[in-house]
Amino acid sequence: MDVSMAVWALTIVGLCALIAVDFFIGGRKPHEVSLKEAGIWTTVWVVLAVLFGLGLFLFEGGGPSGEFFAGFITEKSLSVDNLFVFILIMGKFAVPTVYQQRVLMVGVLIALVLRGLFIAAGAAMISAFSWVFFLFGAFLIWTAWKLIKEAMSDEEDEEYEENRFLKMVERRFPSTDRYHGTKLFVVENGKRLMTPMLVVMLAIGTTDVLFALDSIPAIFGLTQDPYIVFTANAFALMGLRQLYFLIGGLLRKLVHLSYGLSVILGFIGVKLVLHALHETGVHVPEISIPVSLGVICGVLVVTTVTSLLASRKQRGTGDGAGGASGDGGEQDEQAGQDADGSKSVARRADIEP
Template identity: 80%
Template sequence: MDVSLTMWVLTVVVLCAFIAVDFFFGRKPHEVSLKEAGIWTIFWVVLAVLFGIGLAVFEGGTPSSEFFAGYVTEKSLSVDNLFVFVLIMTKFAVPAQYQARVLMVGVLIALVLRAGFIAMGAALIASFSWIFYIFGAFLIWTAWKLIKEANAEDEEYEENRFLKMVERRFPATDQYHGTKLFIRENGRRLITPMLIVMLAIGSTDILFALDSIPAIFGLTEDAYIVFTANAFALMGLRQLYFLIGGLLEKLVHLSYGLSVILGFIGVKLILHALHESGVHTPEISTMFSLSVICGVLIITTVTSLYATRSERLKAEAEGKTSGQDETESAERRS
């Protein structure tokens, strides 16, 4: 796609306008209800779908299919981010009424950081075609790493170096003071846990960007599509956190599904790099990629729900058996 500077500016302005509307409605600290989270989730999904349809009308089917493939990929990887967000919220004991504000600012930080990563990735691709080998190998390695992490029993959030540096250099309070980021206490300017947890959400996304940005560049080399797919995926993330918070624990096979997707895109990137180098290799189409991604996500969701249901029924059966044994034992003693 040949996107003019005017189109870039217009896109950013419109996105900022929608973000401002989202922020306006959620400006007052409150616990987000399922109804509110559902309405805003649908809003952002519909907005992304309309954008993809607009690309199909004005630019053709290829950019549109690339956008949808990138959006679905980024959205699925973003759901994996929510697991870490839950750990961060728990570690910092964020009150329920402040969680929406934390996520809003954290996601905005993540969006700005990802824009920088996207610009860097586009520049590397334009200058060095062999960068696809590195992207591909990195995604395959990440896929293997995800499988290993999925087999780990317990997962805890560990503060990154940036966050530890902030906590060492800037004195902080132990308690939340509403949505304030700074307070003055005994003549000293202190940061609050609210600022720390916002930085935790935003800076943690850098690690996820290292996976997701190469992944979407494996589906499209168009920086405009990469940026918009990331923007739409991230901006609906805050509401999705509250909508499927209880469902996250049931998606026990999500990491396996994401590892398959990342591994598939990694192979696609390497095949593309070989093709660009003059080696006769098959090119994987965007539509086929989209079908694989959606198929893996559907299968993963179904198997996850089945596995958690089976575990629940097994636990209930064991509980009933244990209760019956205790009752029979008590009767024999009497």
């Protein structure tokens, strides 16, 4: 696509306007987000993404539209993966429920800005060096293999620990030991201190950058158009806050999510390698966008169905054991589901145990 600076500017202004509407209607006043509110806003963001994709179809044709939908679905599925770690972060910093939506909103905005920088760097590398496709493809295949190995391991669930950037910030800028509403800084004994609110926002935003290390190469495997890459990432991230509250309880049931994501990343990695070989003059078949979209959607559907069936089977086994051992069996089964769902994605973000 030949996107002018005017279209870029209008797109960014439009996204900022949507974020502002989201904030003033749903996020300005701290409150506990209900399932109804989360469901409505999640639907709104999905509908907006669909409308944007249809607009691309009308003005640019089926190619860019298909690339957007494939990229959006991929980034959305990888963003759901992020929610496991977000839950760990919220627990680590003991964020009160009424403030969680504000934390997620600012954290996601930080992540969106940082991803924009990643996308610009990736686009520059691709335009200058065609061999980058080999690098991206190999990295995705390696990440997929790593995900499978971690999902099959029997290690205990991991806990969140601040990354190096966050530790550096906390060393140089002391923080208070309690929340002060939504304030980011307070003055105590004549000293200006950070609050845990700012720390957890930075934790959400900077942790997402680690996830972007594989999600950005993944979407470049579906399209090399920076405009489509950016907008697909933007729509996937901006509905993440509401999705956190909507499917938070369902996440622990997606016990096969890591397997599905590993298949998707591996598939896109192979697609990138084939594309790189094609660019160098080697006659190899390339995987089309309709095929990519079908594979991604099919893997996600199969993963969701098998996860729910496995969770139901585990719940049935837990109920049977619970009859003999009381609530302990149910608690153990619950902990097992949490561990299966979150241990590999925690390591995917390179969080230290």
